[in-house]
Amino acid sequence: MAEVEETLKRIQGQKGVQGIIIVNSEGIPIKTTLDYPSTVQYAGLIQQLVMMARSTVREIDPQNDLTFLRVRSKKNEIMIAPDKDYFLIVIQNPSD
Amino acid sequence: MQNTKMYTPAKQTKKTTGVLNNSSPRSMNNSVSGVPSSILVGGRNSILKRLERGHNRTPRKTARMLGSDGKEINPLAMFQAELGVVPSSAGRFFLGETFFSSGSDHMKSTSSFTVHSSSSFVGSSLQSNMSAIASLTNESEDSSQKLDIPINPPEVLKENDNIEQTVTEEMLDEVAEICLTETDTISLLDIPSSIFVTEDADDAGVIKEKNNQYAELCKNRIGNDNYLEESAQTFSGAPKDKHTQSDKIAKEDKGMIATTWDIYDSFFDQNKSPDNDKDDYTESSVGTSKDQEKSGEKSGSSSSYTVATDSTDRGSLFELEMCGRSLNTELDPQLILSESFRHSLFVMERIVVGKIFQPKLAAYRQLPILKDPDSTAKPGTEEQSEEGEESASSPSLEYLWAFSCELTKGCNITSMAWNKINPNILAVAYGDFDLSNCKPSLICCWSLKNPMWPERVFHCDSWVTSLDFSAINPSQLAVGMYDGTLAIYDVQRQNNNARIADSSKCSERHLHPVWQVNWIKEETLFLREGGAEALISVSADGRITMWSLLNNGLGGRDLMELKSTQNTKKKRKAAGTKTKTECFLSVLTRGLCLDIHPTDSCIYLVGTSEGLIHKCSLSNSQNVLETYQKDLCPVNHIEWSPFSSDVFLSCSSDQIQLWKQDYFTPVFSFTSTQEVVKTIRWSPNWPTIFAAIIGRQLEIWDLDSNILAPTIVHHAAPGVKLMSLLFTTGTDCVFLGDSDGQITVYQLKNLSVGKGEKVETLDDVIQHI
Numbered sequence: 099m100a101e102v103e104e105t106l107k108r109i110q111g112q113k114g115v116q117g118i119i120i121v122n123s124e125g126i127p128i129k130t131t132l133d134y135p136s137t138v139q140y141a142g143l144i145q146q147l148v149m150m151a152r153s154t155v156r157e158i159d160p161q162n163d164l165t166f167l168r169v170r171s172k173k174n175e176i177m178i179a180p181d182k183d184y185f186l187i188v189i190q191n192p193s194d
Numbered sequence: 195m196q197n198t199k200m201y202t203p204a205k206q207t208k209k210t211t212g213v214l215n216n217s218s219p220r221s222m223n224n225s226v227s228g229v230p231s232s233i234l235v236g237g238r239n240s241i242l243k244r245l246e247r248g249h250n251r252t253p254r255k256t257a258r259m260l261g262s263d264g265k266e267i268n269p270l271a272m273f274q275a276e277l278g279v280v281p282s283s284a285g286r287f288f289l290g291e292t293f294f295s296s297g298s299d300h301m302k303s304t305s306s307f308t309v310h311s312s313s314s315f316v317g318s319s320l321q322s323n324m325s326a327i328a329s330l331t332n333e334s335e336d337s338s339q340k341l342d343i344p345i346n347p348p349e350v351l352k353e354n355d356n357i358e359q360t361v362t363e364e365m366l367d368e369v370a371e372i373c374l375t376e377t378d379t380i381s382l383l384d385i386p387s388s389i390f391v392t393e394d395a396d397d398a399g400v401i402k403e404k405n406n407q408y409a410e411l412c413k414n415r416i417g418n419d420n421y422l423e424e425s426a427q428t429f430s431g432a433p434k435d436k437h438t439q440s441d442k443i444a445k446e447d448k449g450m451i452a453t454t455w456d457i458y459d460s461f462f463d464q465n466k467s468p469d470n471d472k473d474d475y476t477e478s479s480v481g482t483s484k485d486q487e488k489s490g491e492k493s494g495s496s497s498s499y500t501v502a503t504d505s506t507d508r509g510s511l512f513e514l515e516m517c518g519r520s521l522n523t524e525l526d527p528q529l530i531l532s533e534s535f536r537h538s539l540f541v542m543e544r545i546v547v548g549k550i551f552q553p554k555l556a557a558y559r560q561l562p563i564l565k566d567p568d569s570t571a572k573p574g575t576e577e578q579s580e581e582g583e584e585s586a587s588s589p590s591l592e593y594l595w596a597f598s599c600e601l602t603k604g605c606n607i608t609s610m611a612w613n614k615i616n617p618n619i620l621a622v623a624y625g626d627f628d629l630s631n632c633k634p635s636l637i638c639c640w641s642l643k644n645p646m647w648p649e650r651v652f653h654c655d656s657w658v659t660s661l662d663f664s665a666i667n668p669s670q671l672a673v674g675m676y677d678g679t680l681a682i683y684d685v686q687r688q689n690n691n692a693r694i695a696d697s698s699k700c701s702e703r704h705l706h707p708v709w710q711v712n713w714i715k716e717e718t719l720f721l722r723e724g725g726a727e728a729l730i731s732v733s734a735d736g737r738i739t740m741w742s743l744l745n746n747g748l749g750g751r752d753l754m755e756l757k758s759t760q761n762t763k764k765k766r767k768a769a770g771t772k773t774k775t776e777c778f779l780s781v782l783t784r785g786l787c788l789d790i791h792p793t794d795s796c797i798y799l800v801g802t803s804e805g806l807i808h809k810c811s812l813s814n815s816q817n818v819l820e821t822y823q824k825d826l827c828p829v830n831h832i833e834w835s836p837f838s839s840d841v842f843l844s845c846s847s848d849q850i851q852l853w854k855q856d857y858f859t860p861v862f863s864f865t866s867t868q869e870v871v872k873t874i875r876w877s878p879n880w881p882t883i884f885a886a887i888i889g890r891q892l893e894i895w896d897l898d899s900n901i902l903a904p905t906i907v908h909h910a911a912p913g914v915k916l917m918s919l920l921f922t923t924g925t926d927c928v929f930l931g932d933s934d935g936q937i938t939v940y941q942l943k944n945l946s947v948g949k950g951e952k953v954e955t956l957d958d959v960i961q962h963i
Contacts, residue, residue, distance in 0.1 A: 156458075
């Protein structure tokens with residue numbers, strides 16, 4: 099448990115990381131470093147996106163599965179590690 | 195009325211001979227069964243008219259359906275409306291009802307006929323019809339016994355259709371003869387027996403016999419006195435309306451998309467569920483069990499939130515306020531501690547860090563550096579870097595990144611080793627340089643993918659002096675320590691049980707610091723047990739020991755004892771030795787370094803603290819094969835050239851010497867500064883390049899370009915001593931470990947070296963020296 103906390107702290111401390119959100123399988127954020135409204139917004143939207151992405155991948159080959167998703171935008175990059183029980187979302191600014 | 199006959203003839207031919215007064219008790223043969231009797235009157239009449247065989251004058255064109263036997267099987271209509279008889283149809287109904295109550299069929303039939311005859315009264319009013327019918331009825335009272343109705347419908351029809359006549363009293367008083375006969379039996383439906391009897395069935399004969407008997411029976415029935423035709427009538431009950439009321443059926447729309455993976459999942463689960471002990475049913479039960487789990491998770495959710503809030507005391511992460519919603523107790527720790535979550539975190543960390551270090555790592559791996567399109571780099575710095583690049587056409591080191599973390603801050607780096615199989619893994623030993631007091635030291639395994647945090651951290655009891663990764667079991671790391679212990683760590687395991695073997699309980703253990711450990715591939719020598727790799731260690735107690743990994747630890751056996759030379763030279767009684775310097779070895783001297791020949795793994799070199807370099811063989815444990823000596827300074831490091839098999843480099847306190855195997859004096863000595871040369875390394879990529887740590891600087895020598903001075907000189911940062919050096923295979927980078935706990939990666943730039951002609955280049959260079 100402590101190791102997990104430490105890792106989360108390290109990720110949070112990396113250069114450019116804006117926030118980390120951990121969302122459970124029902125879409126409820128269980129840990130976050132952002133403020134509540136943004137967190138809820140991210141959680142809801144990203145859950146839909148991940149479902150769609152996973153559906154796409156599995157539709158092509160049902161034995162395949164989504165392991166990681168990166169959404170690169172102008173201002174930042176959202177990295178999502180999906181699983182059947184949770185999502186781990188990290189938002190990072192691009193490296194300068 | 196229903197006829198008892200099975201066959202329902204839709205068509206009948208009725209002979210028109212017959213007498214009204216015929217009172218045979220036979221029942222009506224004109225079977226128009228199947229028609230409700232109340233409507234029968236008119237209906238039958240019309241049918242009688244219409245279905246006359248051979249007469250095509252149907253007043254109404256109906257579609258004629260022919261059965262399989264060619265007979266017409268028009269379904270009987272409930273009510274026929276016909277030209278010319280429409281006005282009287284209402285009357286017919288009325289009439290039908292009247293006569294139905296009487297219950298006498300023939301009465302009806304007669305009356306139907308009478309009605310029919312009155313149908314000629316086209317345009318006659320209902321009233322007149324009624325009166326006419328009534329009068330006719332009265333007339334036909336006496337003919338109540340009449341059964342057969344003589345009909346002459348077509349003729350009457352003709353007359354009716356063409357001529358309008360008025361009914362006169364005389365016409366009504368006429369006696370009309372009606373004759374009814376029965377048509378032949380028309381088979382409408384004949385379903386043959388569907389029990390197909392195979393010829394070779396046991397009772398085929400019996401069945402056939404029975405079939406024949408039955409056929410005979412049917413034939414005999416016609417005209418047989420035993421068979422009597424009877425009609426029967428069923429009562430059709432009066433319908434009654436009954437209202438019921440039910441709850442409104444709630445409807446719900448549900449949409450579903452059957453995706454390929456959904457189908458695959460369901461199918462897969464269905465196949466899996468019989469194997470599962472819990473679910474013996476199909477996927478429906480699997481689905482319900484999942485739901486139960488889910489609800490179980492939901493119900494217990496509140497306590498996990500409390501657990502989460504407790505952790506705010508640690509101040510690690512900001513906790514979310516989830517008011518009004520119960521969270522899961524069991525879910526949060528389960529989730530956080532689950533393997534997949536850790537893996538996700540691990541990957542995520544690497545990716546996050548990878549983003550930060552992407553340009554550097556790309557440079558390291560000699561990939562094109564992707565410029566971040568959205569990065570907000572200032573144009574000023576860009577120009578500066580461009581200028582810098584242009585001006586640096588001379589060989590130089592470019593700083594890429596540094597491995598460092600808090601854990602290792604301020605520690606001395608004593609040794610570094612690459613993993614032989616995975617080129618991304620680097621093992622580094624940290625320890626405090628305190629010879630008097632053996633403080634615990636760290637071994638960290640770093641991965642290039644994450645320069646911010648080591649992948650593995652192991653704690654050691656004593657100061658680690660040397661590391662080497664095994665080639666055959668790439669997760670085994672051999673560690674030599676200052677207190678003489680040799681240990682093997684399995685880097686795949688976590689910290690606690692990573693040390694899988696050590697030599698502390700061995701009888702052959704070293705009592706003095708182990709200065710170097712090397713794995714050696716063993717093909718020729720017989721090992722006690724285990725695979726084809728053994729460990730060789732050289733220690734300050736003068737022994738070179740070979741260790742092998744046994745079930746219960748390490749087992750060692752001495753290979754060689756390094757005996758010190760005396761000043762007096764005495765003759766050796768060795769057979770076949772080629773030593774030119776004869777020496778008498780007595781006291782053991784400290785061995786400082788070791789290197790195994792790259793191609794011939796039986797030969798190895800040992801450097802001692804007395805300045806001797808011995809070339810030894812694994813097979814010969816008594817004598818050294820050769821000895822090289824330049825001076826009396828301790829040899830700090832020896833390395834064979836990876837390209838040329840008889841060239842090796844050695845370094846001592848102030849000089850670097852290049853030796854060739856058969857020459858007992860160094861081919862060349864390199865000096866730059868008068869400081870202690872800590873270590874030297876050949877570059878694995880180019881034959882003529884080696885690096886050395888001399889004093890406080892790192893020197894890169896290129897024998898091809900300049901043998902008198904180093905090509906690149908890099909000074910350490912002030913206050914930091916350079917401790918350790920490693921080249922990387924495949925790329926032109928150098929790893930430098932310093933006393934501050936940082937491993938800095940430099941890229942060698944602009945070295946004018948050719949990639950080809952490896953061995954020859956070095957040999958040429960040597961020859962030219």
